[in-house]
Amino acid sequence: MSKTRIAFIGAGNMAASLIGGLRAQGLDASQIRASDPGAEQRAKVHAEHGIELFADNADAVEGADVVVLAVKPQAMKAVCQALKPSLKPEQLVVSIAAGITCASMNNWLGAQPIVRCMPNTPALLRQGVSGLYATAEVSAAQRQQAEQLLSAVGIALWLDSEQQLDAVTAVSGSGPAYFFLLIEAMTAAGEKLGLPRETAAKLTLQTALGAAHMAVSSDVDAAELRRRVTSPAGTTEAAIKSFQADGFEALVEKALSAAAHRSAEMAEQLGN
Known part of the structure; x- marks a missing residue:
C-alpha cells in the first residue's frame, strides 16, 4: 500500500x-x-x-x-x-x-x-x-x-x-447488536436480582470483555471454554440448562437465518 x-x-x-x-x-x-x-x-x-x-x-x-x-x-x-x-x-x-x-x-x-x-x-x-x-x-x-x-x-x-x-451480514455485520441485546438483558436481570443498575452494568460489560478476550486468545473453541467453566450441579450449569431448555441454540439459528434472508431480500430490492 x-x-x-x-x-x-x-x-x-x-x-x-x-x-x-x-x-x-x-x-x-x-x-x-x-x-x-x-x-x-x-x-x-x-x-x-x-x-x-x-x-x-x-x-x-x-x-x-x-x-x-x-x-x-x-x-x-x-x-x-x-x-x-x-x-x-x-x-x-x-x-x-x-x-x-x-x-x-x-x-x-x-x-x-x-x-x-x-x-x-x-x-x-x-x-x-x-x-x-x-x-x-x-x-x-x-x-x-x-x-x-x-x-x-x-x-x-x-x-x-x-x-x-448474506451469512457474514447475519453473523458479524448485525452481530454486535446481538451482544448488545444480551448485555441489556443481563444488566436488567442483575438489577432484578438486587444489584444497583450501575453495578450490574459494569459486571456485565467487564464479563463480556473478559470472555471475548479468553475466546480470542484460547487454543480451544468456545464449546470447550464453556465446559471448563461449567461445574457439575453448579450455578453455571443451572443457567446453561435453563437457556437450553428454552431452545437457546434454535432461537439463535432462527434469528441469524432471518437476518441472512433479509440481506438477500435487500440486495434484490436495492439492485433494481
Whole structure:
C-alpha cells in the first residue's frame, strides 16, 4: 500500500475509520482523498486526518488506484451512475455498502474490478471483522490492496462466493447488536436480582470483555471454554440448562437465518 492512491466516495463514520486506520499504518495523507456532500463533514475529516476532500466525486477519483464506495445503499445506484464516466477500467472499486451486489454495481458502473465487503461497527474502534468477495476481474495485486485496506480496521476474511456475504451480514455485520441485546438483558436481570443498575452494568460489560478476550486468545473453541467453566450441579450449569431448555441454540439459528434472508431480500430490492 506504500504507493497506492485511495479515494473514498463518502466520508462518514466508516470511511473516516478506514482513513484513520490507514494513516495509523503509515499511509501518507497525500495518498488518500475523499468526497462528501457535507461541508461540515469535509472540514471535520480534513482536520482529523489531513487529507484532501472534495464536494465532487469525480474530482476525488481522479488518479486513484482504489475507489472505496462508502455511501448509503439507497444512494448507490445514483452515485455509481454519476461516477461511471470518471472511472478508468483499471481502477479497483471496493464497496462497503450492505445489500448491493457486484452484478448491480457492474450494471451501474460498467466492467470494473469490484471487491464487495461487509465490515461491522467495531471497525470504528479498529476491532472489526470484514468478509470480502472479489469478482473475476480483480487481480492478485488488487486483492491484496483490498485486504490491506480492510485490515486497517480489524480482520479481513475472503469468501468463496458472493452469496456467503448474506451469512457474514447475519453473523458479524448485525452481530454486535446481538451482544448488545444480551448485555441489556443481563444488566436488567442483575438489577432484578438486587444489584444497583450501575453495578450490574459494569459486571456485565467487564464479563463480556473478559470472555471475548479468553475466546480470542484460547487454543480451544468456545464449546470447550464453556465446559471448563461449567461445574457439575453448579450455578453455571443451572443457567446453561435453563437457556437450553428454552431452545437457546434454535432461537439463535432462527434469528441469524432471518437476518441472512433479509440481506438477500435487500440486495434484490436495492439492485433494481
